[in-house]
Amino acid sequence: MNTRRLVVAAAIVDDLDRPSRLLGAERSKPAAIAGRWEFPGGKAEPGETPAQALHRELREELGVAVELGTEIIGPDREPGGHIGWHITDRHVMRVWFARITDGAPRPLVEHTRLRWLPLAHLWTVPWLDGDIPIVRRIEDAFEDAAGVQPLPGDHAAR
Numbered sequence: 001m002n003t004r005r006l007v008v009a010a011a012i013v014d015d016l017d018r019p020s021r022l023l024g025a026e027r028s029k030p031a032a033i034a035g036r037w038e039f040p041g042g043k044a045e046p047g048e049t050p051a052q053a054l055h056r057e058l059r060e061e062l063g064v065a066v067e068l069g070t071e072i073i074g075p076d077r078e079p080g081g082h083i084g085w086h087i088t089d090r091h092v093m094r095v096w097f098a099r100i101t102d103g104a105p106r107p108l109v110e111h112t113r114l115r116w117l118p119l120a121h122l123w124t125v126p127w128l129d130g131d132i133p134i135v136r137r138i139e140d141a142f143e144d145a146a147g148v149q150p151l152p153g154d155h156a157a158r
């Protein structure tokens with residue numbers, strides 16, 4: 001059976017109730033995906049809960065502590081396993097909104113740059129292919145928080 005490995009990641013925003021900026025992170029490695037942008041996070045280790053793994057990854061990668069918000073529930077179900085986002089043919093990712101409670105985020109290990117992206121700039125960086133539907137979902141959340149009405153067919157155009 002092709003079981004995907006669980007990756008946990010954070011959509012770090014400025015405010016959990018009224019999000020208006022998302023922290024994007026540019027991968028530095030491996031070469032195949034260097035230069036693409038993603039949600040900070042990584043693989044859960046055996047024995048860790050997803051939340052423990054995510055707190056550990058964010059401490060290691062960015063040097064921050066966070067408060068987790070709601071999960072951005074994905075559409076994909078693993079046979080007998082996780083519900084999340086099939087970001088690659090080998091990984092299923094679960095993503096939570098998060099807010100920094102301690103530290104200033106820095107690209108410590110896996111990233112070259114970090115950038116706070118407001119709604120109008122969400123698509124100005126080259127996201128990893130598997131992340132695009134997740135960024136769309138976040139765009140919807142930002143629009144809801146700002147009271148913006150998307151144009152009909154707006155998403156289909158991308």
Ligand SMILES: Nc1nc2c([nH]c(=O)n2[C@H]2C[C@H](O)[C@@H](COP(=O)(O)OP(=O)(O)OP(=O)(O)O)O2)c(=O)[nH]1
Pocket residue numbers: 007008009033037038039040041042043044087088091093110128129130131
């Ligand atoms: N962290 C993260 N990984 C993503 C995203 N989108 C996406 O396709 N991926 C892929 C890249 C990797 O192939 C895989 C996650 O692996 P990783 O390299 O971040 O995991 P890790 O920190 O535990 O790294 P390692 O110990 O295996 O070196 O998922 C994303 O938004 N965040």
